Amino acid sequence: MNYFDNDLESVHQQLVNGDITSEELTKQTIDKINSEADDIQAYLSMNDQAIEKAKAIDAAGIDPDNIFSGMPIAIKDNIVTKNMKTTAASKMLENFTSVYDATVVEKLEKAGAVIVGKTNLDEFAMGSSTEKSAFKTTRNPWNLDTVPGGSSGGSAATVSAGEVPVSLGSDTGGSIRQPASFTGVVGLKPTYGRVSRWGLIAFGSSFDQIGPLTNNVKDNAHMLNAIAGHDEHDATSSKKEVPDFTEHIDAGVKGLRIALPKEYLGEGVDPEIKTAIKQAAETYQKLGATVDEVSLPNSKYGVMAYYVLASSEASSNLERFDGVRYGYRADGVKNLEDLYVKTRSTGFGNEVKRRIMLGTFSLSAGSFDRYFKQAAKIRTIILNDFQKVFKDHDLIMGPTTPTTAFKVGTESTDPTEMYTNDTLTIPVNLAGLPGMSLPAGFSKGLPIGMQLIGRPFDESTIYQAGYAFEQNTDFHKEKPQLGGK
Template sequence: MSLNHLSIEELHDLLVKKELSALELTQATLEDIKSREGAVDSFLTISEEAALAQAEALDEKGIDADNVMAAIPIAVKDNISTKGILTTAASKMLYNYEPIFDATAVEKLYAKDMIVIGKTNLDEFAMGGSNENSAFKPTKNAWDQTKVPGGSSGGSASAVASGQVRLSLGSDTGGSIRQPAAFSGIVGMKPTYGRVSRFGLIAFGSSLDQIGPFSQTVKENAQLLNVISGHDVKDATSTKQEVADFTSKIGQDIKGMKIALPKEYMGEGIDPAVKEVILKAARHLESLGAIVEEVSLPHSKYGVAVYYIIASSEASSNLQRFDGIRYGFRAEDATSLEEIYVQTRSQGFGEEVKRRIMLGTFSLSAGYYDAYFKKAGQVRTLIIRDFEKVFADYDLILGPTAPTVAFGLDTLNHDPVAMYLADLLTIPVNLAGLPGISIPAGFVEGLPVGLQLIGPKYSEETIYQVAAAFEATTDYHKQQPVIFGGEA
């Protein structure tokens, strides 16, 4: 049995009792990665030497009995800056970029003596929903290697789902944590905007991006969010809201809680089999004492259109810095300054990134700004107000995380509109800056279905409370893919 079948608390207990050393745990994790990586392609960089050195130092120092995360290996999405470890954003543009600083979230991992074991694959610059837009390789789904793991944080999700690591970090701009968590049958949380510092996260959509945790269980997810949350003076969008213990409500009764089920989340475009799994989950929450009622979020249907204008506009601005002058890839055949810019960006960026830069540049251009970017901002406000109206009467919102289960590799990646519509259920949460989680809720034809729980800003403890109540009374999270010792 892999050590990754043990919970973080069980591993911590073994470490404290000295029945397991940090070095042994790190070596076992590296073995798990090596034995499974060929099947799923989750990682872009494995930081073996640094991880083993850190583990040895921790054994010398001793494991802090009060720090449950001490010596726990973790994988980090490759758009999050790691000092001395390649950080490519899965782009040719940054193929050789080794940062001289850590992202604040990574600093917080090290402050808790966690071991960064490697960097995971993603859609280039986090732009995509299948992990097929990586400049280096596509990642595969842990449950079925002919399927996508979801995106853009597909590498982080498949690394956890396949049992290579117990925990990982991703980023979520329009569903990039929750959708791969759903496709991979694990827990993924997109925290409230500003809850986790974005300093050191390679920016895609600055008003939408948020770093968050992947895990096997709800409690472990909350424990990891405890580590990475908090105000950061280096991030102007970081909230000063006090960070409570996100595990504080886990185990509490959910009797009497009011949960809304938007009719728009169960309508056109949702696979009937997925819809049935979610309705069954809603009935299960009712059996635990929650009150589930249908509501309407009328402007959510505009979410995809609004998102692709705002996110692409912000990406167009953010990606201007990749010019072939300062760092990263530079076209070799350029003979003038203008050619350096044009050739570097033409050769260095993939098709999807170029598509979004062009869309965003157009939306911000003179004569079109009012019709597109400004209008999108106004509709974004209507979407936010829809949520506020529902949360005036309800504790949480539930629905599917994605309209379907994981789709086949090389099926939707040639149809950008179909790929964009796959984010239909996750995008509104980012537009409103809300927290949302995806947890395992069942299976359709052997592939996991994710249940999405959405709360008002700074309601992560309540989301974890309901998610943990569902998890404790079902066994979906206990079922594992064959690659991780599950039954065929």
């Protein structure tokens, strides 16, 4: 099966017609993953029950009304599964198996999806390159010397390489959209509360969202249809009605008002990326949309506010990994305090420890007012900036990242430089808005991503605009010959 030439609807039709069985499709998918495993290193574990699950679906019959019936998919390894290990790419959870499935996993399995494996990530989703994994470094299928982005780098890379049609990632500060941009796929961070976080290992609880990575916009909409909705297990999940995101996806952009913030094309953004976004704006204008220059003056403070707030939440969320209840436990300890110190010192990687320390400091009695409180105020100011723009505009567009994918090892030693990769994506998480990255050009053989940002719970308009752009350009048709060969 060639997932580049077949979207979800065409693969589903072949399954319904009996042109291919779910068992055959799953075997082909796993064979391709295994054949490229040494090059891409996208997976931390494979599902040894996948073939049996596919056989059972074939025996019961493919559901013609359910597009995921018998469909192979991949899941980021910070989303818990009771039949596979969930490591969060950390030594701390190297042998951990959950006693329950995440809500999104339950929904997909109920829809008949076949989970083929768990994908690599930066440890506990803390990173922008998937170099912070405790186990392996995932590579970008467009150029194996470059990173696929992070933290959902494994989920993005496996879709980009054509190994699976769709995957799930998580986005705390850009961790779906940035790797989607680097690997030339479509990645959506839904509105905060649109998708249940039950079963997602928490990093920043007021930022985290699970979302889909796909080869095209419509497949992405199908995936959000399957995972969105209220969940009684998650108090932050919204009770808003979930529309069919594919229903009006082909409505076009005529009459749409799109904002292009001047700050998103400012200092630090690669000139070729600026050109690609300006050309995308012209495409939208030709299709009947209005594109206006606007200002989001406080977005420049987003990174600073985010790393105080998200690290503070992380220091609280990761407190549970103490060597007592589950996960890694250090040997040769003398007492309880020694157990805590040694377990956390050796179980966590440097990036995770750095953020725990930053968060604990920000929450301490002497620093709370000076750092955490100020960062929370900045978050509100950034949200207000977005609300002002959305009074007169339906969407905001801009680049997803300031650069294309960088080489493995070039930024992993400089955390400050690494954090700036998320400059353009972080404000969306601070404001709880939906945002999507889709291919919008190339620079020196590497993909350029365009970000579309919508009003809260208006993913439909994002998909509508993304689909219109995709149908009138050819960027999504370009596919990597593994490693640029």
